[in-house]
Amino acid sequence: MSFLLIAVFLPFIGAAVSPLLQKLISRTHTGWIVLTIPVLLFAFFMGQITSIQNGSSISTAIPWIPSLGISIALYLDGLSLLFSLLITGIGALVVLYSIFYLDKKKEAINSFYVYLLLFMGAMLGVVLSDNLIVLYGFWELTSISSFLLIAFWHQREKSRYGALKSMLITVFGGLSMLAGFVMFYVMSGTFSIREILGSLDIVTNHSLFTPAMILVLIGAFTKSAQFPFHIWLPDAMEAPTPVSAYLHSATMVKAGLYLVARFSPVFSGETAWFWLISFVGLLTMIYGSYRAMKQTDLKALLAFSTISQLGLIMSLLGLGSAAAFYTGGTDSLFYTKATMAAIFHLINHAVFKGALFMVVGIVDHGTGTRDIRKLGGLMSFMPITFSIALIGTFSMAGLPPFNGFLSKEMFFTAALNIKEMDIMDLQFLLVLVPVIAWIASIFTFVYSMVLLFKTFRGPIQLEKLTDKPHEAPMGMLISPVIFASLAIVIGFFPNLIAYSLIEPAMAAIHPSMLLSGERFLVSIHFWHGWTTEIYMTIGVILIGTILFKLHHRLKLISEPIVRKVTLNNMYDGGLYLLNRFSKGITNGYMTGSIRHYLIYIFVFLIISLSYTMMQSQSMQFDFTNFAPTSMYEAIIIVVLVLSVIAIPFTKSRMMAIILTGTAGYMVTLFFVIFHAPDLALTQMIVETVSVTLFLLCFYHLPKLSKKIAPLRFRLSNFAIAAGVGTVMTLIALSASGNRSFESISDFFLKESYHLAGGKNVVNVILVDFRGFDTMLEIVVLAIASFGIYAMIKLKLDPEGEKMTLPKMSSRGKYAFPVIKSNDVILQTISKVVIFIILTFSLYLFFAGHNNPGGGFIGALMASAAFVLLTMAFGIKTMREVIPIDFKILTAVGLTVALLTGIGSFFVKAPFLSHSFGHFMLPILGDTELATAMLFDLGVYLTVIGITMNIILTIGRDE
Known part of the structure; x- marks a missing residue:
């Protein structure tokens, strides 16, 4: 170097x-x-x-x-x-x-x-x-x-x-x-x-030469404190x-x-x-x-x-x-x-x-x-x-x-x-x-x-x-x-x-x-x-x-x-006017209503995508190459559609969670039928953890109102929902029926093992071919988890200066939902099941480069085990058994992933370039080792830290 x-x-x-x-x-x-x-x-x-x-x-x-x-x-x-x-x-x-x-x-x-x-x-x-x-x-x-x-x-x-x-x-x-x-x-x-x-000779005769000169000088003048x-x-x-x-x-x-x-x-x-x-x-x-x-x-x-x-x-x-x-x-x-x-x-x-x-x-x-x-x-x-x-x-x-x-x-x-x-x-x-x-x-x-x-x-x-x-x-x-x-x-x-x-x-x-x-x-x-x-x-x-x-x-x-x-x-006056102007605009649309924010997003989505589709000359719908629908697929589709339709009409949050989980597990079955084990595992674990998160989040919501919403309110919701569904369906059909470029999937299938040393194409894409995307995704998730921690655990006092814990309840305890079960059968079974899940998590991590699995799936599986431990025995016991600060674990995971990417600089290769080779190891014999596994380890630790930080922040013992 x-x-x-x-x-x-x-x-x-x-x-x-x-x-x-x-x-x-x-x-x-x-x-x-x-x-x-x-x-x-x-x-x-x-x-x-x-x-x-x-x-x-x-x-x-x-x-x-x-x-x-x-x-x-x-x-x-x-x-x-x-x-x-x-x-x-x-x-x-x-x-x-x-x-x-x-x-x-x-x-x-x-x-x-x-x-x-x-x-x-x-x-x-x-x-x-x-x-x-x-x-x-x-x-x-x-x-x-x-x-x-x-x-x-x-x-x-x-x-x-x-x-x-x-x-x-x-x-x-x-x-x-x-x-x-x-x-x-x-x-x-x-x-x-x-x-x-x-x-x-080319630069000086270009029409952009003088504008470029002035812009560069503005940068120089501001940094070197030139007048004004x-x-x-x-x-x-x-x-x-x-x-x-x-x-x-x-x-x-x-x-x-x-x-x-x-x-x-x-x-x-x-x-x-x-x-x-x-x-x-x-x-x-x-x-x-x-x-x-x-x-x-x-x-x-x-x-x-x-x-x-x-x-x-x-x-x-x-x-x-x-x-x-x-x-x-x-x-x-x-x-x-x-x-x-x-x-x-x-x-x-x-x-x-x-x-x-x-x-x-x-x-x-x-x-x-x-x-x-x-x-x-x-x-x-x-x-x-x-x-x-x-x-x-x-x-x-x-x-x-x-x-x-x-x-x-x-x-x-x-x-x-x-x-x-x-x-x-x-x-x-x-x-x-x-x-x-x-x-x-x-x-x-x-x-x-x-x-x-x-x-x-x-x-x-x-x-x-x-x-x-x-x-x-x-x-x-x-x-x-x-x-x-x-x-x-x-x-x-x-x-x-x-x-x-x-x-x-x-x-x-x-x-x-x-x-x-x-x-x-x-x-x-x-x-x-x-x-x-x-x-x-x-x-x-x-x-x-x-x-x-x-x-x-x-x-x-x-x-x-x-x-x-x-x-x-x-300067002060200009900054004041900008702040006042931006505050006025922001107060106009930041009403505090999540429904309003979703309306802004979905209406913009409908208008922009609809306009793009109408202007596009390449929008085509070709149904001739669609595969026939089997009986199993038809049953799953019917259950999926019925569960989704039933959600808006349910009057119980618990039933809404069950129906949402049902829709998610039906998607998991689709992945199983389509022979996508990685996606099936990920979807299944995400649905399991999401149900827990939904239950904890609903604790913070007010009681569900039994009043019937006005007709205009329901019609606008229906129109937006139908618009989004229609637009996304048309885009999916057009994308499957019209291909302007040759699919890149053939490249991944052919070069996965040759270039990255892995037979599991999905995992190779995540940690090698598109490793930079994965890096940015775990960074965003980490920021989100720390944001949740700051919003729930800490609150500003009326002056907005000191950070304090949430107010105590009438019994002198912090007002957080209880995560603990008194079910003896659950506690007994958990003692065995947790070790099985963690063992399977490690298997998924180590096998992921060549078989279904990987750092992301393994981390979600480990998080599921920790969630089960927490729900069965409470946070205090979980802390004693696993004395880990998950916020620090998140930082460690990000650091490992980042250092893996930087390591490629030492061999004059682009950021996050990976290498692999075969080595004769004692007992194991001929073993393939890839630097991508170090990056995957960073993903593994980060995802565990993120998931558990969110779970333990939203739900705490009284």
């Missing part, structure tokens, strides 16, 4: 295993176990730098849905390597910081690390995926896992609000992006990014500080930048791509920096500064795309310097912003507040934290000798260079680029100084602080110290990453700019003489210092913007 696959799935495996390991090693903090995963992954990706630097790439692919061209294809080049190092390296530092930041006794740290690992794996999947559909799947998983992380403190309303806001906006962008990906498939016939790059989609990022700061340091400065918000960079080779030649990215980025940059100056909360300040910095990088990627407007030579390479600046600043931003978020967490941890108005004078109490903050803020402000100064100078250079271009005779707009860049840099300088000096300098205000200021423990300081050290090292030695990280990433973004064997020139220095960029920096410092000194006096830059019409208010 490829190391790339291991790298992507290792965090998911860690998320599943870490809580179990924590229980085994209770004295060890979960974070120390989790820390090994990003450290190992970071070491792996570090080991790939040399080969990627030399122009190599690593790829692997496992078929997933080959018929649709979807495979788990992973590709590591310079761009994905850079992001992988950021994800794993910063992830390791964040985990280390979290160990000391989160209180093990007060916080649900197991859940926190599970969510963090899910996010890490999803981000790695995004940056390594070569298949667009797989990339989309991981993309949306980042939204879901970030939702869980932002809402970690779910008891806070702001945390829930911020989590929902971030998910709604980013998922909306993800769906737009998916539509763009589908258009790419229509244009190129493939979901592979590399194959799309190889067919640019930026509004989710400040509210997401309600997450714990480690989450903010990881998601909102280094990883999740960079996913949109990655998407733009990855698709730059496809769209770079489009002027719309250049203008959209460049000016949306510039607008986001200046708006974010302006809003950051007005914040009084440290994390809110960093949130808007992140928006501004993301806009800066986005604009640089747009400016770098200008290289595609030139066919080659020095002009094209001249404009790729903007891309170089984007990559360099992306690294620098992750470093200094990670340090600053952790500093804010330390300040909050040490003082109990993040309000700048209450802070000040912390330098003497937190000298190490102040030193880290100084390095981080000076780097963010673009001051020497830190890394941020270098990338800011490169940004100025790119802004000055771009104004020399002339695209669509709009050169006058390009003159605005350096102006906007310079003004935004002034605002950046101001909010950086506010963060540093308003927090650490000035008089201390102890009376306004919740806690007495104190320095953070050494463990919490390690990660920000590493970040600060990197800011200094990269600042003094930038060329350490020039050809190891920056140049390979540029080669991935601009592959057409280089001839075979060529490389980009990446040379980063502090001093280039007295250039325009230096004068711009001096101007930033001078004017920025003046504005900082006048910060409290100038309402334009110090006081919050108060307007009734804001983007946040528009």
